[in-house]
Amino acid sequence: MSRRLVGARHIKVLPLTAVIGAFPLLSADTLGRVIMAPMELPVGIVVSILGAPYCIYLLVRNI
Numbered sequence: 001m002s003r004r005l006v007g008a009r010h011i012k013v014l015p016l017t018a019v020i021g022a023f024p025l026l027s028a029d030t031l032g033r034v035i036m037a038p039m040e041l042p043v044g045i046v047v048s049i050l051g052a053p054y055c056i057y058l059l060v061r062n063i
Helices: 003-004 010-035 043-061
Strands: none
Touching: 003 010, 010 043
16 A cells, blocks of 8 residues: 555655554544443454454455
C-alpha cells in the first residue's frame, strides 16, 4: 500500500509503512478500551476480528 502511495524508494516507503502499520493497531487498542469501558479487550482480539474477514476476502478474491 505504501509503495503505491510514494513509489519504490525505500527512504520514503519505510517510514510510511511504519505509520500505516501503527494506525490500525492504535485504532484497535482504542476500540478495545471503549467497547468494554471498565475492562479492556486485548488488541489481538480486536485485530483478529477485523482482520479475519479481510483475509478471507483476499483468499476468495484470488480464486
